[in-house]
Amino acid sequence: xxxxxxxxxxYTTEDVETTALNNISLEIKEGEYVAIMGxxxxxxxxxxxxLGMIDKASSGxxxxxxxxxxxxxxxxxxxxxxxxxxxxxxxxxxxxELTVYENVELPLLYLGYSSSERKERVNEALEQMAIIARKSxxxxxxxxxxxxxxxxxxxxxxxxxxxxxxxxxxNLDSAHGEEVMKLMQDLHEAxxxxxxxxHSPAYAEHAHRIVHLFDGHVVSENIHKEFKI
Numbered sequence: 001x002x003x004x005x006x007x008x009x010x011y012t013t014e015d016v017e018t019t020a021l022n023n024i025s026l027e028i029k030e031g032e033y034v035a036i037m038g039x040x041x042x043x044x045x046x047x048x049x050x051l052g053m054i055d056k057a058s059s060g061x062x063x064x065x066x067x068x069x070x071x072x073x074x075x076x077x078x079x080x081x082x083x084x085x086x087x088x089x090x091x092x093x094x095x096x097e098l099t100v101y102e103n104v105e106l107p108l109l110y111l112g113y114s115s116s117e118r119k120e121r122v123n124e125a126l127e128q129m130a131i132i133a134r135k136s137x138x139x140x141x142x143x144x145x146x147x148x149x150x151x152x153x154x155x156x157x158x159x160x161x162x163x164x165x166x167x168x169x170x171n172l173d174s175a176h177g178e179e180v181m182k183l184m185q186d187l188h189e190a191x192x193x194x195x196x197x198x199h200s201p202a203y204a205e206h207a208h209r210i211v212h213l214f215d216g217h218v219v220s221e222n223i224h225k226e227f228k229i
Contacts, residue, residue, distance in 0.1 A: 145176030
């Protein structure tokens with residue numbers, strides 16, 4: 001599904017040049033569950049943003065389903081991203097002025113689904129995440145765990161092939177963190193490819209493979225569980 005060759009990302013200001021990713025070569029198979037670990041500032045979130053086509057690498061190659069997309073325009077990346085990738089963020093990134101239902105519906109509006117299709121998919125996602133009873137509530141009326149359930153529902157409502165999760169348990173207590181990890185496991189078992197950034201060794205053990213970053217480099221990869229295509 002994903003293959004990178006010597007992926008490098010450099011941020012430049014007037015005074016400083018910072019290498020966030022340094023010659024990253026990585027392969028992620030369809031249906032795999034990969035955890036990315038490393039200390040703060042090592043490039044984990046930058047890598048996720050590049051893989052998610054939110055950001056663009058400075059150099060190197062990026063293949064998505066064997067299609068080389070490194071030189072795609074923002075419009076081309078956005079088109080590919082919205083139909084293939086769902087994002088789950090540490091900070092939930094819900095829109096406070098929209099209800100739970102409207103937050104989850106948003107990706108389907110961008111994709112041009114009809115009203116009846118949107119209703120069916122949103123209700124299905126909310127049922128799947130066991131949050132449908134709160135569909136008329138606003139985010140600030142929910143607990144952190146409930147907000148993350150809504151965020152996961154929004155990520156999966158368009159049935160993406162890939163979920164990118166950036167510290168999805170980072171703002172949650174241990175009980176709600178375990179809930180979110182169970183949701184991730186359920187999505188993976190249903191066939192979704194998952195790439196998750198985490199600081200937690202315990203949560204990383206849910207993955208098939210753990211990729212360790214340090215100073216923008218991949219320093220090691222550990223196979224935690226056998227992956228069968």
